[in-house]
Amino acid sequence: MRRRTAISNLISVAILVGATLLQTTLSPFVKFNGVHPDLVLVLVIGWGILRGPEEGLVWALVGGLSLDFMSGAPFGIFSLTMLLVAIVIGLIHGRTFGSSIILPLFLTFPLSLLFNGVALFFLTLLGRSIDWTTAFLSVLFPVGMLNIATMLLVFPLLYLLDRWLNPHPLSF
Amino acid sequence: MTAARNRQLYLGLIVALIILGFVLDQLGYLAPLRAIVQTALVPLQESLTTAGEEMSVWTRQTENVEALQARAAELEALNNRLMVENVGLVELERENEQLRQLLNYTRTNPQFTYQATSVKVRSIGVDPTNLLYFVIVDKGARDGIAKGMPVITDRGLVGRVTAVGANSAQVLMLIDPASSVNVLVQNSRAVGVVRGNIDGTLLMERIPQGDQLNPGDIVLTSGLGGNFPNKLVIGQVTEVIRRDQDMFQSARIRPTVDFGKLETMLIITSFEPVDFETEILNAQEDGNQ
Numbered sequence: 001m002r003r004r005t006a007i008s009n010l011i012s013v014a015i016l017v018g019a020t021l022l023q024t025t026l027s028p029f030v031k032f033n034g035v036h037p038d039l040v041l042v043l044v045i046g047w048g049i050l051r052g053p054e055e056g057l058v059w060a061l062v063g064g065l066s067l068d069f070m071s072g073a074p075f076g077i078f079s080l081t082m083l084l085v086a087i088v089i090g091l092i093h094g095r096t097f098g099s100s101i102i103l104p105l106f107l108t109f110p111l112s113l114l115f116n117g118v119a120l121f122f123l124t125l126l127g128r129s130i131d132w133t134t135a136f137l138s139v140l141f142p143v144g145m146l147n148i149a150t151m152l153l154v155f156p157l158l159y160l161l162d163r164w165l166n167p168h169p170l171s172f
Numbered sequence: 173m174t175a176a177r178n179r180q181l182y183l184g185l186i187v188a189l190i191i192l193g194f195v196l197d198q199l200g201y202l203a204p205l206r207a208i209v210q211t212a213l214v215p216l217q218e219s220l221t222t223a224g225e226e227m228s229v230w231t232r233q234t235e236n237v238e239a240l241q242a243r244a245a246e247l248e249a250l251n252n253r254l255m256v257e258n259v260g261l262v263e264l265e266r267e268n269e270q271l272r273q274l275l276n277y278t279r280t281n282p283q284f285t286y287q288a289t290s291v292k293v294r295s296i297g298v299d300p301t302n303l304l305y306f307v308i309v310d311k312g313a314r315d316g317i318a319k320g321m322p323v324i325t326d327r328g329l330v331g332r333v334t335a336v337g338a339n340s341a342q343v344l345m346l347i348d349p350a351s352s353v354n355v356l357v358q359n360s361r362a363v364g365v366v367r368g369n370i371d372g373t374l375l376m377e378r379i380p381q382g383d384q385l386n387p388g389d390i391v392l393t394s395g396l397g398g399n400f401p402n403k404l405v406i407g408q409v410t411e412v413i414r415r416d417q418d419m420f421q422s423a424r425i426r427p428t429v430d431f432g433k434l435e436t437m438l439i440i441t442s443f444e445p446v447d448f449e450t451e452i453l454n455a456q457e458d459g460n461q
Contacts, residue, residue, distance in 0.1 A: 021213065024297035024308065025220035028432060029228045034372055035302045054179065061186060068193075069209045071299050072306035072334060072342050075202050076194035083187065120303055120370075128349040130370055138371035143302050 008165050012047070012059050019043055020066040035143045037150040038112060040067055044082060045089065045111050046151060046158040049104050051166075053090030060086035073119075074126055081118045085111050101155050108151045112144040207337035210308070214340045217296040218310060225435075245430075252327045252428045256405050259358060259390055263403050291315050291441055293323075295434045296340070305348035305368065307331075307434055312339045320399070320445035324438050328405035328428040329353070329393060333439065341439075346406065347372045347431050354396035355406055360384045363394055366406055366425060372432075374407060374425040381421055385412045391425055398446025 019039045027036035040063040048056025064079030071078060088111065117140060124130050196202045231238065293309035311317055313336050323330040323343045331351060335342040344351055347368040355366045355376060362383030364376045376391060389409040395402030407427040414421040 020300050021216055021220060023300035025217050026224045028298055029224045031432060067300050069206055071301055072304050074194060075197035076190045079190045116303060130349055135370045139302050
C-alpha cells in the first residue's frame with residue numbers, strides 16, 4: 001500500500017513538472033487568441049475529481065509549487081490558489097454521482113475562473129494595476145473555455161492512469 | 173473525525189509554509205533556490221522549445237494558409253524594420269544637428285564615446301500562466317547578464333532582465349502590467365509612461381494635455397529614470413484618448429516587437445540601470461558621515 005502511494009506520488013510529480021515545462025516551452029505554439037490552456041490546472045481538477053480531496057490536495061500542492069518555481073510571480077501565489085481549487089473540489093467530491101466526464105467538464109470553467117481570478121487578485125494586491133473587465137474578456141473567459149476543451153482530451157487519459165494505478169471498476 | 177482533523181492540520185501547515193515561502197521570496201532569500209531549479213531545467217526547456225519550433229516550422233510548410241501568414245508576417249517585419257531604420261535616420265539627423273553644436277565639447281572629452289556591448293540570447297520558455305508576460309532566455313550570470321539590463325530585438329525594446337540564474341535569465345516584457353517605461357513621441361517630443369496591459373497591449377499614460385499626438389506617431393524610450401537607454405523604438409500610436417476633464421491624455425500603442433514570437437534577442441550588457449533607492453541610501457549615508 002505504502003509502495004503504491006509512493007509510486008503514485010512520484011508519478012504525480014513527474015506529470016505535473018512535465019506539464020509545467022510543456023506550458024513554459026510549447027505554449028507560444030498553442031496559443032489561441034493570445035491565451036493557452038492551463039494544463040497543470042486541468043490535471044489537478046481532473047485528478048481531484050477522480051481521486052478525491054486527499055490526492056487532489058497533493059496534486060494541487062505539487063502543481064502549484066511547480067508553477068511558482070517556473071513563474072515570475074512572487075512565490076506562493078499559485079500554490080495557494082491551486083490549494084483553494086483542490087479544497088472546492090473536495091467539497092463537491094462525494095456529493096455527485098460517479099466520475100463521468102460530465103462533472104469535470106462542468107466544473108472546469110468555474111474552477112478556472114476561480115484559479116485565475118484569485119491569482120490575479122493577489123497580483124493586484126502586490127501592486128499590479130489590472131483592468132478587470134479587460135482581464136475577464138481577454139484572459140479569464142477564453143482561458144476557461146480553452147481549459148474545457150483541454151479537459152475533454154486530458155480526462156480520459158487521467159481515467160486510464162487512475163485505473164492503472166488503482167485497479168477498480170469506475171463508470172465512464 | 174480524527175482523519176478530517178489531521179487533514180485540516182496538514183492543510184494549515186502547508187498554507188503556513190507557502191506563506192513563509194512568500195515572505196522569504198519577498199526578502200530575496202528564495203532567489204538562489206529558484207535560480208537552481210530554473211538552471212536545472214534549462215536543458216529540458218531548450219529541447220522542448222527546439223522540438224516546438226521544429227513542429228511549428230513543419231506545420232507551416234504543409235499548410236498553404238500558414239504560408240500566406242508567414243509572408244504577411246515577413247512583410248510586417250520588413251515594414252517594422254524600415255520604420256525602425258527611418259526612426260534611426262530621423263534621430264541621426266537630430267543628433268547630427270546637436271553634435272555640430274557640441275563638437276568642441278566632444279573633442280575635449282573623448283571618454284564619452286558610447287559603444288554598446290550586447291549578448292545574443294534565445295528564448296527557451298515563457299511564463300507558464302496566462303497572467304504574466306515573462307520570457308526565459310538561455311544566457312545568465314556566466315555571460316555577464318545582470319538584473320535590470322535592457323533586452324531588445326531588431327524591431328525594438330522587449331523589456332528588462334528581472335532575475336538571473338547561472339545559465340538562464342528571466343525577462344519582464346513591456347506588455348506585462350508590472351512594466352512601465354518613460355517614453356517620448358518622436359515628432360512632438362511629448363513625454364509619458366508606457367505601461368503593459370493584461371491583454372498584451374500597450375498604453376501610454378501621463379501625457380500632458382497640451383501636447384499634440386497623432387495616430388502613426390512613433391514612440392521611443394526617453395531614457396528618463398535611468399532604467400533604459402534612450403531612443404529605443406517601442407511602437408506606434410494607434411489611438412489617442414483625450415478627455416477635457418482629465419489632467420493627462422493617454423494613447424494606445426501598437427508595439428513593433430511581436431511578443432508572441434520572440435526567438436532571438438540582444439541584451440545590452442554595457443548599459444547600467446540607475447538604482448535610485450541605492451543612490452538615495454548612499455547619499456543619505458554620506459550625509460550622515
